[in-house]
Amino acid sequence: LVTLNTIVNGLCVEGNVAQALTLTRHMDNAGYQPNSYTFGALINGLCKIGDTKSAVFCLKSMVERNVEPNVVVYNAIIDGLCKRGLVSEGLNLFSEMNDKGIQATVSSYNCLIQGLCNVGKLKCAANLLNEMMEKGVIPDVQTFTILVDGFCKEGLILGARSVICFMVQMGEEPNVVTYNSLISGYCLLNQMEDAMKVFDVMRSRKCYPSVVTYNSLIHGWCKVREVDKAMCLLGEMVDGGLCPDVVTWTTLVGGFCEVGKPLAGKKLFFTMNEYGQVPNLLTCAVILDGLFKCHFRSEAVSLCRVMEESDLDLDIVIYNVMIDGLCKTGKLNDARKLLDCLPAKGLRFDSYTCNIMIGGLCREGFLGDAEDLLMKMEETGCPPNACSYNVFLQGLLRKKDVLRSRKYLQLMKGKGFAVD
RNA sequence: UCACUACUACUCUA
Numbered sequence: 001l002v003t004l005n006t007i008v009n010g011l012c013v014e015g016n017v018a019q020a021l022t023l024t025r026h027m028d029n030a031g032y033q034p035n036s037y038t039f040g041a042l043i044n045g046l047c048k049i050g051d052t053k054s055a056v057f058c059l060k061s062m063v064e065r066n067v068e069p070n071v072v073v074y075n076a077i078i079d080g081l082c083k084r085g086l087v088s089e090g091l092n093l094f095s096e097m098n099d100k101g102i103q104a105t106v107s108s109y110n111c112l113i114q115g116l117c118n119v120g121k122l123k124c125a126a127n128l129l130n131e132m133m134e135k136g137v138i139p140d141v142q143t144f145t146i147l148v149d150g151f152c153k154e155g156l157i158l159g160a161r162s163v164i165c166f167m168v169q170m171g172e173e174p175n176v177v178t179y180n181s182l183i184s185g186y187c188l189l190n191q192m193e194d195a196m197k198v199f200d201v202m203r204s205r206k207c208y209p210s211v212v213t214y215n216s217l218i219h220g221w222c223k224v225r226e227v228d229k230a231m232c233l234l235g236e237m238v239d240g241g242l243c244p245d246v247v248t249w250t251t252l253v254g255g256f257c258e259v260g261k262p263l264a265g266k267k268l269f270f271t272m273n274e275y276g277q278v279p280n281l282l283t284c285a286v287i288l289d290g291l292f293k294c295h296f297r298s299e300a301v302s303l304c305r306v307m308e309e310s311d312l313d314l315d316i317v318i319y320n321v322m323i324d325g326l327c328k329t330g331k332l333n334d335a336r337k338l339l340d341c342l343p344a345k346g347l348r349f350d351s352y353t354c355n356i357m358i359g360g361l362c363r364e365g366f367l368g369d370a371e372d373l374l375m376k377m378e379e380t381g382c383p384p385n386a387c388s389y390n391v392f393l394q395g396l397l398r399k400k401d402v403l404r405s406r407k408y409l410q411l412m413k414g415k416g417f418a419v420d
Numbered sequence: 421u422c423a424c425u426a427c428u429a430c431u432c433u434a
Contacts, residue, residue: 143425
């Protein structure tokens with residue numbers, strides 16, 4: 001059983017949960033009853049691939065077989081649920097756990113607090129912090145950092161700062177992640193001087209910046225179109241012995257594109273290899289999008305060919321970028337051709353693809369085709385979203401088709417979609 | 421003993 005468990009765990013860690021599940025069934029049939037370790041591995045695997053439904057189901061069968069789940073198993077599912085935005089389910093499981101007399105740990109609370117933050121319920125998150133302290137569960141740096149990050153992501157720097165004051169009162173010092181959250185909070189608001197101040201403060205407190213620290217700052221400077229400053233930081237991090245990662249390079253590539261220098265971006269796309277970093281799908285999407293947005297269509301098309309020859313399996317995002325770029329540079333027919341090639345590449349269009357095509361068709365005056373596509377979205381498994389309707393509506397308005405505009409405005413209202 | 425929790429980059433409308 002121990003051997004089999006090890007295999008199950010291995011499969012789960014690799015993300016091969018389906019195989020792990022079949023193996024467990026075979027084990028079970030052969031008389032090797034799965035134990036808490038087996039279930040633990042499966043539940044972890046399921047949560048990691050985002051299949052919380054099956055994880056909950058697994059938990060139930062665990063209980064039915066009288067294998068008692070422990071806190072860690074509960075925590076894993078609570079976290080999985082929270083990460084998918086299903087916080088109320090997470091809270092339910094949390095109370096179910098309490099009812100069974102299983103003591104919640106700091107992790108349990110941390111997962112829930114983060115879940116609440118991610119759905120914008122900062123107040124509830126803060127209340128949960130109080131609740132855990134009342135119950136004698138001591139919050140750790142991570143707890144506070146989650147809250148700091150939550151406030152920062154909402155642009156509420158003052159709230160974040162007060163969390164930091166509070167944590168210091170509680171005897172916890174902010175660590176590098178706490179500072180990183182605060183820095184990206186300032187970057188979000190384009191307050192780069194303040195972000196740099198935090199950077200100085202953390203260093204003066206002997207808290208050493210990480211690659212993430214630099215990446216956040218580099219992104220911030222790129223956003224305010226100061227790529228020079230971003231490049232200085234790149235130099236600084238290398239001098240300081242930190243190794244720029246694929247995020248660093250991707251951010252800089254995007255930064256150069258954003259200021260209208262996509263060829264400089266393309267250069268970085270290649271030089272990153274010399275620094276031991278291989279572009280990933282995101283890097284590819286960024287440079288292709290940048291080239292198109294700066295009207296370097298032929299550069300984009302030829303670079304995409306190079307990418308197709310590489311080891312990367314290009315995904316739908318890449319082709320969305322290409323199709324959008326072609327549409328917007330007046331190559332609707334090429335865009336259509338590329339769209340038709342998707343199945344041969346083993347790819348399926350998504351809602352982005354449809355919205356891009358609707359926009360492209362409208363721009364060239366093919367309102368009827370655009371409308372057909374919009375209607376077809378319902379059937380094809382990617383139902384139109386607010387963006388789909390807005391794109392089409394703008395097409396109608398551009399052609400002064402008031403009558404149909406009215407109709408779609410009503411339709412959108414009915415679906416609760418916001419009109420731009 | 422081990423296993424669960426925090427920070428950074430990408431595509432469509434405004």
